Amino acid sequence: MRITLRSKAAFCVAAALAVAPLAASVLPSSAATPTVTNVAAQPVEGSTNVKVDGSRIILGDAAATMGSVEVRQRSGIANLAPVRFDAATSAVVVDYKAGTPDSSTAEVDVRALVKDRWTEWTPAAAGSTTALPEAGDLVQLRIILLAPPQGGSPWASDVSVLPTNKVDANRMTIQAAPLKSTVYATREGLVGGTTANGHVIASRDHFVALPSRRGLASNGSGNYTVKVCTASRCAFEPVWDVGPWNTKDDYWNPSATRQMWTDLPQGKPEAQAAYQNGYNGGRDEFGRTVANPAGIDLADGVFWDALGLTNNAWVDATYLWTGTGGRGTVSITSGYLNLRNAASSSGAVVGMAGKSAQVTVECQTTGQSVSGSQGTTSVWLRVHPGMYVSKAWISAGSFAAC
Template sequence: MLRSSDDAAAANHYWSTGGGTAVITRMAPRLSVTGTTPAPTAYPGYRGYTTTTAADAVRVRRCLRNEAPTPVRSLALEALLRSTRCAADGFDQYFGQHPPGRTPLLVTPHPPPPRRRRTVCRNDRPHAAAVHVRRGPAVAVSLLALAALSLASGPAAAHGAAPHGDAPLGSVDWRVDLSSPTGDEINVSRVDGTLRLRDRTLRPASARSARGQGTVLVPDRVLDRAVDMITPELDATVPAGSEVAVDVRGQDGLGAWTEWREASADAPALLPRAVTRVQTRITLISAPNGPAPVVHDLRLSAELDDVAPQPDAAAADYTATVYATREGLVGGTTANGHVIVANDHFVALPSRRGLSPKGSAQYSVRVCGPARCETAPVWDVGPWNTHDDHWNPSSVRETFKDLPQGKPESQAAYQDGYNGGLDEFGRRALNPAGMDLADGTFYNVGLNNNGYVTVTYLWTGTGAATKSLPTRGTDVKARQRPTSTSTRVAQLPDPATVRVQCQVHGQRVQADGHSNDAWSYLPDYGGYVSNTSSTSPTAGSRASRPADREAAKPGPVAPGPARYTSSGGPRAPSPHIWRQSDGVKHMGPENSP
């Protein structure tokens, strides 16, 4: 419920087992919130009419962060950290937000009761308006979800004026600025516009390698088109035994980052989905106790590769049993530049693909040991290997592709004599460790000695399930945002069957007498398409004629019938997202210039 709003699996269960409105009256005093009340008497038991205030949302978040027991805090913050744009039913759950230039878009089965103004404190501080929550709270966990809905912000949208015309699509190229400090770099110096290792003896703690390392995290670049294949053109002096690695990742229209992928001129990085924001990481690695490389220039080109069919079913985050060792090494520096302190909380994995930027938890794992579970960020690379993303399936695993998913190379080397019993550097594997745990994490999960733990890699799931549907007409464009004036990021084939991952409210579009403000996010094209379509074969054929593609016009959308949850509370109806024609559900062109 905290990560992806789910009426069937979470809200109904907690609401009914917790006593319905008693959930609110019981938990509000315990959390010291004064502006949160259940539904008015006109709608008894309807969790969707629970109201809260911004001040109460802040109070709940602070209680969670500062006062909740560690297991509760870890569970809740993990879910909030991974909150998705789409709910379990595929609809936008960022409603109640106020994006620039827009007001909240709420759909109700009947007129809501009058809103009231509530005093958040009994002094002269300003009043706060009550927030009308459409996905109601359940027990304590769902009350925390109220805070998440009020405080969590959606993925940052690309800014800029609306385009006067669509730019040509195709590849896009840019040059990385090597002369200006990025503010996120480790052990790198700049000399005459080049990048060099500052100290060849400084190396990541967990890998325990004789190779010095430095990293530059380049600011992300917003593109005017969707891409999924990135090719670098690197100009560098690379002495024997040294290395320069160019890793890239992308952020999609729902705000989710892909895993990092190493790219080279002869092996471009192919990202798992289309993105419109790209970030580059440059890693300089010296020869063992020897010379280091020098980077003179880096250019990148990106394009949208042919869209390959993908499954519609959602994949959960991958979980495996892994042998973990205690990292220790207090005072050492991790691969992302963090200086290890006593009782630290982070993990190391043997691949840069899941390495979080310094201070962030963008790539985190849930580690469960004998005593408890902890969610910890990935801040170091190791042990043993540095190119062994053993959590990935063989089809995308960086190296050791003949090993089964979930089995680290070090474990296979130690137990089965794989690779002659050696790691990637030719060292004898002395234990089967596939991850290191910082001291605080190690002891918190209940380990006293090295041992096996259950690990969930929290960035590996695919999010909400998708639905494959055909488009109708020609000249269907995917937009960066759900508006016809937003940048066109992709042009769909005529016709096409596309995967829809999420549906949001956006600009209202009218076509052939039908009006709709619903837009669908297409993960394979990195953008939104209006859901406007026709209701008959004749009208549908009219929609395919370019002459009918005028600018979006306002028009009413009749709400559908209210749906009811198993707890008896009403649920907001879906807008007319899909329209029926010839017995097949279709998506139509956006009717934009």
């Protein structure tokens, strides 16, 4: 059955304007495929700078900063309520209407819940089949609206999604181990600015930016998290901004499924190829001369405090959503959680994990008793060789003993 979102009640906007005619909460698996009905407006978490104009979702009035890309754009994100189908589907057909005045754009992305984790966002061309990374019966759509600083505002309406099992042979797959690559890291800074997901950057903040929205988490969410490591320290941080340099360079994906630059090897950012090898004439997607090979931007708290960097540097980045394995979620209201070199709060700090970030869990051990958001416990989780966090601050299940 096709699920259609058509009226003012058809879209979900976190600023308290609209909702899809589907419950904002996840439907139980036993529920029948919902039909279109108007319900009371409810905001859906993670939407930013969009408003309802009749039957349309239209870009709001706030300006957005694209991190260190140095491109000023007006941007907005409208997350729609998850839709559950009667059975798992390996692909969907998304349809919608859009208006894009004055060089603006309107895009609808889709993701699926697979094995209790959301897959990466995938752009869905209107009326075409979009393959999901793996089959799932719960999908979510979001609308991305972008426009130049001046001019008209883009909009989208009449969004619908239909399950289908007509699969593109080149669809992405979730690997057993997430991709890890060595990339050049720069400091984002820009305290007081607004990230691509609507987060207002604080002093010594904890998040990272990657040059594609496919791995962009909603404000406050960590379901797209990167582990960034130097030789002696690591940080687990949510992806809350887009940059550096490019905005459609999902270099962590296989070459055949990258949004752009499909002739580059997996794991190599376009900016790095442009800077080192003169790729694309040494320019980024906007035609600017690439001045450094950056593939990731780090907020100040990650750069200075978590990793102890003083200058731009090469780091090992692991894109956690691209693979499987044990995970836990940092459950704190603000700031960061210290990583220790022993299962004790007296252990040396060897890294940090930001609010809502996911952490890899290798095993668990017994250590100092700690009280936190998850209660009082003596269980500590090893999240990287020689690095531990108390389970008192991590929402997670049980794991094998170290």
